[in-house]
Amino acid sequence: MSYRINRRIIPYLFLLPCFVALILFSFIPFLQGLYFALTSYPLLKSPEFIGFKNFERLTRDPLFLASLRNTLVYMITTVTLRVIIGLILAVLLNIRLRGRILFRTIFYLPVIAPLVTVSVVWRIIFDTYSGVLNAGLDLLGIAPVPWLTSTAWAMPAIVIMSVWKTFGWNIVVFLAGLQSIPGSLQEAALIDGASRWQAFRHVTLPLLRPTVLLAVVMSTISASQVFDQVYVMTGGGPGYSTMTLGQMVYTAGFQDYEMGYASAVSVVLLLITLIFTMIQFKGFGQEVEY
Amino acid sequence: MRSRFSSVSQKSFKPVTMVLVLALILSTVGMSFAQSGKGLEGELTFYWYEDRFAETMQSYIAQFEEANPGVTVNLEILPFGTYFERLPVQIASGNAPDVFFLVSGQVQNYARMDVLADLGACVTPEELEPYRSAQIDFSTYDGTLIALPFTTTVLTLLVNEDLFNAAGIEIPRTFEEAWTWEEFADVLRTLKANNNLVSAMYNGGRDFWWLPWFYGNGASLFNETLDEPAFNSPEALETFEYLKALTDEGLIAVPPTAGASAQEVQQLFVQGRQAVFSGGHWDLTGLVDAIGDSFVLNAAMFPVSSSNSLALGGDYLVVSRDTANPELACEFIKFLTSAEVTQDYSERYYYLPPRSDVTPEYTEHAAIMELVASQADALASSQLTLHRGLPFYSTVNSVFGAEYQLVMLGEKSPEEALEAIDAAIAQVLAEAE
Numbered sequence: 001m002s003y004r005i006n007r008r009i010i011p012y013l014f015l016l017p018c019f020v021a022l023i024l025f026s027f028i029p030f031l032q033g034l035y036f037a038l039t040s041y042p043l044l045k046s047p048e049f050i051g052f053k054n055f056e057r058l059t060r061d062p063l064f065l066a067s068l069r070n071t072l073v074y075m076i077t078t079v080t081l082r083v084i085i086g087l088i089l090a091v092l093l094n095i096r097l098r099g100r101i102l103f104r105t106i107f108y109l110p111v112i113a114p115l116v117t118v119s120v121v122w123r124i125i126f127d128t129y130s131g132v133l134n135a136g137l138d139l140l141g142i143a144p145v146p147w148l149t150s151t152a153w154a155m156p157a158i159v160i161m162s163v164w165k166t167f168g169w170n171i172v173v174f175l176a177g178l179q180s181i182p183g184s185l186q187e188a189a190l191i192d193g194a195s196r197w198q199a200f201r202h203v204t205l206p207l208l209r210p211t212v213l214l215a216v217v218m219s220t221i222s223a224s225q226v227f228d229q230v231y232v233m234t235g236g237g238p239g240y241s242t243m244t245l246g247q248m249v250y251t252a253g254f255q256d257y258e259m260g261y262a263s264a265v266s267v268v269l270l271l272i273t274l275i276f277t278m279i280q281f282k283g284f285g286q287e288v289e290y
Numbered sequence: 291m292r293s294r295f296s297s298v299s300q301k302s303f304k305p306v307t308m309v310l311v312l313a314l315i316l317s318t319v320g321m322s323f324a325q326s327g328k329g330l331e332g333e334l335t336f337y338w339y340e341d342r343f344a345e346t347m348q349s350y351i352a353q354f355e356e357a358n359p360g361v362t363v364n365l366e367i368l369p370f371g372t373y374f375e376r377l378p379v380q381i382a383s384g385n386a387p388d389v390f391f392l393v394s395g396q397v398q399n400y401a402r403m404d405v406l407a408d409l410g411a412c413v414t415p416e417e418l419e420p421y422r423s424a425q426i427d428f429s430t431y432d433g434t435l436i437a438l439p440f441t442t443t444v445l446t447l448l449v450n451e452d453l454f455n456a457a458g459i460e461i462p463r464t465f466e467e468a469w470t471w472e473e474f475a476d477v478l479r480t481l482k483a484n485n486n487l488v489s490a491m492y493n494g495g496r497d498f499w500w501l502p503w504f505y506g507n508g509a510s511l512f513n514e515t516l517d518e519p520a521f522n523s524p525e526a527l528e529t530f531e532y533l534k535a536l537t538d539e540g541l542i543a544v545p546p547t548a549g550a551s552a553q554e555v556q557q558l559f560v561q562g563r564q565a566v567f568s569g570g571h572w573d574l575t576g577l578v579d580a581i582g583d584s585f586v587l588n589a590a591m592f593p594v595s596s597s598n599s600l601a602l603g604g605d606y607l608v609v610s611r612d613t614a615n616p617e618l619a620c621e622f623i624k625f626l627t628s629a630e631v632t633q634d635y636s637e638r639y640y641y642l643p644p645r646s647d648v649t650p651e652y653t654e655h656a657a658i659m660e661l662v663a664s665q666a667d668a669l670a671s672s673q674l675t676l677h678r679g680l681p682f683y684s685t686v687n688s689v690f691g692a693e694y695q696l697v698m699l700g701e702k703s704p705e706e707a708l709e710a711i712d713a714a715i716a717q718v719l720a721e722a723e
Binding site: 042043044045062063123124127129130146148149150151154233234235236237238239240251254255256257 | 374375378379381382399400403404405488544545546547554557558563684685688689691692693695696699701702710
């Protein structure tokens with residue numbers, strides 16, 4: 001075999017195991033999921049093709065509509081908070097301050113903690129009568145908040161926990177973006193008489209757009225898949241107040257054993273994530289391409 | 291007048307009968323040997339739940355293996371929390387255990403999915419006689435026996451005796467002494483006021499604790515022929531309003547989060563900040579460990595209204611339809627549900643036996659278990675027990691649980707919740723058809 005042919009083939013040979021794994025564990029299950037969405041599939045029986053009946057059923061299922069609304073609320077609030085808090089803290093940690101490496105480590109620690117463990121700990125923190133959060137509020141003279149046992153507070157509680165768990169990742173991404181922007185550009189703006197805020201607003205932020213796009217898209221994708229913290233902290237309740245599409249997939253699939261219906265919910269979840277991602281690319285896209 | 295045939299018959303009757311009897315004896319003996327040789331050899335996989343039961347289960351398996359050399363039973367313990375996620379995946383992937391446990395609400399559901407073996411061939415009607423009839427109904431699907439009851443459970447009102455004494459309230463121990471609903475509300479009011487409690491009662495976290503109030507008041511999820519919803523009724527409305535009023539008054543704690551652990555939900559009771567804990571006798575050991583010497587634990591008879599109220603729950607043993615050793619598997623669950631094993635298991639873990647020929651002698655908490663047993667006899671509702679066992683019940687239960695929470699939290703009116711529950715039942719029944 002000639003050197004030229006070797007050069008062409010060998011990279012593909014290295015990529016082959018990865019492709020095989022992708023096909024086996026992502027592509028085929030994805031296609032199967034699409035097919036199952038068109039079937040009636042009690043987990044322990046064979047799937048039976050029923051066309052779009054599962055999707056028709058979704059349109060009149062109050063649980064699905066509640067889950068859809070909750071998922072959108074969760075996605076919008078957590079992504080917004082993750083990005084804003086991540087950006088602010090990244091800017092602060094980008095300044096040469098004493099102890100900033102320690103702070104970076106502390107802020108990143110929740111990211112590497114196991115989500116289920118963290119969820120259990122937060123469930124205890126949020127306990128109405130013995131949680132540390134209400135104990136703190138009590139010291140301030142504020143009445144106990146039924147964090148996880150009221151429909152008004154359960155979703156905010158999950159959002160708080162989720163933002164705490166993930167904003168460290170956004171800090172790292174924004175820090176990398178900030179450090180890739182040449183300092184000379186900001187210095188030039190300051191010399192030209194711009195204030196620090198103006199330099200940040202008109203120089204740093206526009207140059208940070210590709211990083212913001214990455215952070216927003218990745219945060220959106222991860223937020224759309226929310227499951228563990230809901231499962232552990234509230235189980236989708238009280239009522240349906242924290243039922244998300246991810247939790248509904250689990251309930252339909254592993255409690256009601258309706259795999260076809262669960263797959264249809266998954267397909268909707270995929271479409272929502274795709275639509276959000278496309279909107280985000282559209283919104284940031286033109287200015288990113290430079 | 292005798293026929294020729296009859297005279298010939300009479301002549302040859304004795305030797306023919308002797309030959310037939312001999313042949314029958316030989317064939318029976320031969321068959322039983324063949325059966326024991328064929329049926330009681332081989333290997334079984336057995337799924338049970340929770341590590342705390344592992345040692346006991348292993349000891350039963352050792353007894354069975356000792357009595358049947360050539361038999362190996364491999365016990366696999368799964369955590370209860372993930373049991374009903376892993377089990378169907380194992381079955382769907384063709385790796386079903388030969389024998390496994392199902393909780394009461396899942397027996398009919400698994401039977402509907404056609405994964406359970408017919409036990410009719412190896413369990414005789416006589417062998418079923420000692421069981422509670424409601425539990426045998428539960429173990430039967432389309433006229434086929436598909437499970438054997440292993441334990442019986444009923445809701446238990448556990449109480450802090452010290453708080454009752456401090457409030458000067460007698461604890462009802464018999465059906466005759468049971469509180470009416472009005473009396474019960476007054477009792478909770480007095481307990482809360484006299485002991486400065488956070489809330490007087492914790493009322494369980496799901497249907498097993500909530501539905502008895504409704505069924506006890508004459509409400510029912512389904513009509514008699516099980517083909518229409520029947521929950522949207524004056525009886526159910528009255529029950530919702532009663533429980534909601536107690537919750538609003540702070541007498542019953544708001545329903546806990548579905549994710550809360552047993553330790554979390556029993557925390558206030560264990561700390562002496564709640565007087566009544568609507569729990570289960572099967573949790574006695576853990577609860578007593580948590581309470582320590584803080585107060586005296588006792589149990590009260592469930593308040594009565596117009597109808598029998600309590601569902602009979604429990605653990606059931608089933609054989610997989612795909613097992614390679616159906617006879618051995620069936621013999622194994624017959625051994626596990628034998629009077630001896632049932633007696634031992636009930637005494638160790640504070641369960642009620644599903645068999646009438648077993649009388650456990652509980653070494654501790656005997657008074658509580660005596661009340662639990664008499665409560666099961668006096669207040670068990672075969673109707674609720676049956677309804678909780680219907681194949682499509684889990685879907686109805688999800689909606690009922692969520693709507694119940696919403697009513698107790700004041701997010702929905704009882705009328706709206708009843709309409710929603712009935713609509714969900716109607717949809718489930720339509721899909722089941």
